Amino acid sequence: MSEGGVPSELPKGWAWVRLGDLGTECREAVAPEGGTRYELWSVPSFATGRPEILDGAEIGSTKLRTAVDDVLVCKINPRINRVWLTKPGVSRRPKIASSEWLVLRFPESVKAVMAPYVRRYLSSPAFREWITGAVSGATGSHTRAKSKDILNQLVPVPPLEEQRRIVAALDEQLSRLDTASGTLQITGRRIDRYLQATLHRMTSDYAPVQLREVLTSGLTNGRSVPTREGGFPVLRLTALSKTYVDVSQHKDGDWEASDAEPFLVRQGDFLIARGNGSLSLVGRGSLVINAPIPVAYPDTVIRACPDTEKILPEYLRTIWSSLAVRRQIESRARTTAGIYKVNQKILGSIEFPLPDLSTQRVLCTQWSSIEQQAGHLTHTVSVSKRRSATLRHSLLAEAFAGRLVPQDPANEPADALLDRIRAEREAAGVSKFRRRSPRRAPAQRAHTSELAPPPPSTDTSALAAATQPTLDLEIPS
The missing domain is CATH 3.90.220.20 (DNA methylase specificity domains)
Incomplete structure (x- = not known):
């Protein structure tokens, strides 16, 4: 005992x-x-x-x-x-x-x-x-x-x-x-720096555009919905990871399917965190690659719908994680009562380099391999x-x-x-x-x-x- x-x-x-x-x-x-x-x-x-x-x-x-x-x-x-x-x-x-x-x-x-x-x-x-x-x-x-x-x-x-x-x-x-532990912390930071440097080297030669220029429609906020057991599902903010949206992370909202219809997430949507207590997490973007169940997005999220004739959703997901984009978001975020927030105007003005579609496909393929290797290293550190x-x-x-x-x-x-x-x-x-x-x-x-x-x-x-x-x-x- x-x-x-x-x-x-x-x-x-x-x-x-x-x-x-x-x-x-x-x-x-x-x-x-x-x-x-x-x-x-x-x-x-x-x-x-x-x-x-x-x-x-x-x-x-x-x-x-x-x-x-x-x-x-x-x-x-x-x-x-x-x-x-x-x-x-x-x-x-x-x-x-x-x-x-x-x-x-x-x-x-x-x-x-x-x-x-x-x-x-x-x-x-x-x-x-x-x-x-x-x-x-x-x-x-x-x-x-x-x-x-x-x-x-x-x-x-x-x-x-x-x-x-x-x-x-x-x-x-x-x-x-x-x-x-200090060595592990340094190793983790070096992996992040390597990823950022590699992404910058791959994309820096292309002309920049603003986010609003590559969307099929304007950015849209979600809706605030109280919790109600048995109601229509709505995403939690934790569903937005560094890469893809985990639609399994949702709650039951106090609304019906007809009310949620305008806010349903679809494959290819790019969801952005509207607010967070951590500056490093506000404005985080996450791509919807699969929506096996009908689910809506909340008011803590802003949806962007990429125009696939201009930008690949996977490329938007990749470039949104770049250091250049993060610096723009963090420098423009506003804070109220300890919560950092961004709005549609701020997000729409974020600039990033944009090559043609064929080059985007090549870059996304290369980046996927690099991310996978870095992921193995990160897992070992964890x-x-x-x-x-x-x-x-x-x-x-x-x-x-x-x-x-x-x-x-x-x-x-x-x-x-x-x-x-x-x-x-x-x-x-x-x-x-x-x-x-x-x-x-x-x-x-x-x-x-x-x-x-x-x-x-x-x-x-x-x-x-x-x-x-x-x-x-x-x-x-």
């Missing part, structure tokens, strides 16, 4: 401890009054997954300043699954945490070791499985976990020296995975990324099950360490979690699910006395 890979019976000398009992200070950040602008540190919601510094006004400011070796836990989904330490020397201005952060501060005598250990545990499968479940069961406009629930979670704590060995081993192994993530998951699970590094019976047991922390907490006058949060109207308060069941019993009499086996890992350089 285990919780997220952590065994119910911990190794000898380990102990289960509430997260909130490990720190001398646990508090929430407080949003300032008057719109003061602060520096925001460690917001792990970016594609890089690394700490970044932003203008606090963009996400949520705070008056709470953090210190080196503080552990920050973000309560908002999906950022809640990442935890970072603040670092010195990045900026001379004070580091602070967003108002959605929970700050955990450790006793001076142990923080240099315990802070890195706890931070890594909060990124482990055990904690992430719990926090994902807690947030997914939450209700309200914002899904977040309650501070008291986070602080009540039990953490497997080994002797201090073993914590040091675990962190060192994880740093060594995970740094290798980080290097490999598989490697999944394997890297699986290995990272396994490393963290083994570390906090006591199987990554050897135990040393001579090490001071965790119980003694916890006694020292308890004494320092009492000396500092810390009796319970200190909540500092701004006043909010009841409607603004987020709700989360009840505290997940704690890990199994931690009765030390049931712990195995034998030393746990060590996981021997060999990761290629």
Whole structure:
């Protein structure tokens, strides 16, 4: 029996401890009054997954300043699954945490070791499985976990020296995975650059035209349709991939077939995403090559009907993915409330090179072969990324099950360490979690699910006395 890979019976000398009992200070950040602008540190919601510094006004400011070796836990989904330490020397201005952060501060005598250990545990499968479940069961406009629930979670704590060995081993192994992941990211970007350079070389010598010049009729918006079970099907925006429309991705709309007739998709239609929260996805074009079932397109999509006497639909699909077209779309897109949008006027004015029909056929054949080869490479990169993530998951699970590094019976047991922390907490006058949060109207308060069941019993009499086996890992350089 285990919780997220952590065994119910911990190794000898380990102990289960509430997260909130490990720190001398646990508090929430407080949003300032008057719109003061602060520096925001460690917001792990970016594609890089690394700490970044932003203008606090963009996400949520705070008056709470953090210190080196503080552990920050973000309560908002999906950022809640990442935890970072603040670092010195990045900026001379004070580091602070967003108002959605929970700050955990450790006793001076142990923080240099315990802070890195706890931070890594909060990124482990055990904690992430719990926090994902807690947030997914939450209700309200914002899904977040309650501070008291986070602080009540039990953490497997080994002797201090073993914590040091675990962190060192994880740093060594995970740094290798980080290097490999970085190489995979670079490889993926190189594949994209190769495709763009090849497409540019194949088409750049031809005279440009505007999209509106090669259509049989004007661009047309779809229709907004509520969902109704049993109604006429309408495409979801996710049906528009980088290449072809997946008509199987649809919902039942609240309309009849007669209402949907003007919006039915047909083979050869070119559908363009009218809006998206990501700039790289707005204006994405996707070709309909097969429509086995009657389905309409929604208001989030604009339809273009290529004039096959001027342009092949497959060529339009190909050239629409070019870097030149993307730059035009992204430079002209408008943003409202965080949503990027394009309209018929913007799309109709997009320019791209257009050879004659016979040349288009040759180019499409060549491009199909190139795309297929690049697709094989991209698939290999994706598989490697999944394997890297699986290995990272396994490393963290083994570390906090006591199987990554050897135990040393001579090490001071965790119980003694916890006694020292308890004494320092009492000396500092810390009796319970200190909540500092701004006043909010009841409607603004987020709700989360009840505290997940704690890990199994931690009765030390049931712990195995034998030393746990060590996981021997060999990761290629």
